[in-house]
Amino acid sequence: MTANGVQYAHRILSAALKSAVKMELIFRNPALVVDPPSPEKQEVRPPDVATVNNLLEASGAASHRFYPAMRLIAYTRVRRGECLGLHWRDVDLVRQEITITASLVRSAELGLILEPPKSRAGRRVINLDDGTAQVLREHKVRQMEHRLVLGSTYQDDDFVFPDGFGAPLNPMALTRALQRAARQAEAGHVKTARPAALPRLSVASERPESRTGEQAVRALKCQHDFGCLRPPDARLAKGSSRGVCQGHEPTKLTAR
Numbered sequence: 001m002t003a004n005g006v007q008y009a010h011r012i013l014s015a016a017l018k019s020a021v022k023m024e025l026i027f028r029n030p031a032l033v034v035d036p037p038s039p040e041k042q043e044v045r046p047p048d049v050a051t052v053n054n055l056l057e058a059s060g061a062a063s064h065r066f067y068p069a070m071r072l073i074a075y076t077r078v079r080r081g082e083c084l085g086l087h088w089r090d091v092d093l094v095r096q097e098i099t100i101t102a103s104l105v106r107s108a109e110l111g112l113i114l115e116p117p118k119s120r121a122g123r124r125v126i127n128l129d130d131g132t133a134q135v136l137r138e139h140k141v142r143q144m145e146h147r148l149v150l151g152s153t154y155q156d157d158d159f160v161f162p163d164g165f166g167a168p169l170n171p172m173a174l175t176r177a178l179q180r181a182a183r184q185a186e187a188g189h190v191k192t193a194r195p196a197a198l199p200r201l202s203v204a205s206e207r208p209e210s211r212t213g214e215q216a217v218r219a220l221k222c223q224h225d226f227g228c229l230r231p232p233d234a235r236l237a238k239g240s241s242r243g244v245c246q247g248h249e250p251t252k253l254t255a256r
Contacts (some may be wrong), residue, residue, distance in 0.1 A: 003037040005011040010036040014106040015113035050239040056180070069161045072098075075132045081105050084169050085114050088161040093137055096128040104168055112168040136160070 001009070014031035021029050047055070050072050059067045073083050081103035090099040101123060102114040117123045128136070139160075147154045148168065153164035163169045 007036040007039055009214040010034065011108045015256045018109075027113065034097045051182075051185070055181050058184040059177070064177065064181065066181075068135050068160075068172055069174060070178065070181065071132055071135050075129055078126065080171055080174060081115075084159070084161055084171055084174065088140070088160055089158060091136065091160060093133055095138075096130070096133040097125050099123075099125050099129065104171060106171060112170065113167075191208045 010031060014029060017026065017029040017031050020026045056074060057065070059070050064070070069083055069142065071216060072078060072086075073080070076098070078086075078098075083101050085102040085104035086098060086100070090101055092098070100117065102116055104112060105115050107113050146164075147156065150165070153165065155162075157166055157168065159166070159168060161174075163167055163173070
């Protein structure tokens, strides 16, 4: 295990033992007397312009749901946490600018939390180019359609880039998506298609009120957990009581 891994494990264990002290299960936290190793400093090598363009082309061509977030990071240089902590109230698509007011981070004790900028310079207004502003407009429309399909199941916290249910997105999900897109770009797997920000749950074949929220959730989980590319209406077709693609494990399709 690397020094970073040891430090992370120590942080998690220390938080668990701290809770045990509060519950009076133990008298003291033994992790406090252990000094974890210093994290390894790695040289940061930012990608060149050609690499970034290939990555965006790969993610956009694959209709990647994280394409708008990747585009925003690439064209504005915002940090991952700042991107995921962005709210629609901080986005002005008329003036084409965003205001950075918080960053989404993971706390060992509290989970995903929003933190204010560490300095005055961190709270800033960033102008958007025409292309990125248009990507965000289309992303907002798809997000609104998606929210209408899920109905009360959707947790509307006003995040620009939430998870499939409207809650804060785990930052590692975006990191893994970037890594996959980078591998695609390196392999040259680029096809022509329209980029999409969210998995779309079509309601064209039936009235929206005839589809239950539970079915929509299961169809969404089907696409999220298994990468299913079948049309959503096929997954929710008559005769599929669970709304699950054949061969997928139903126990993994429970709503969160």
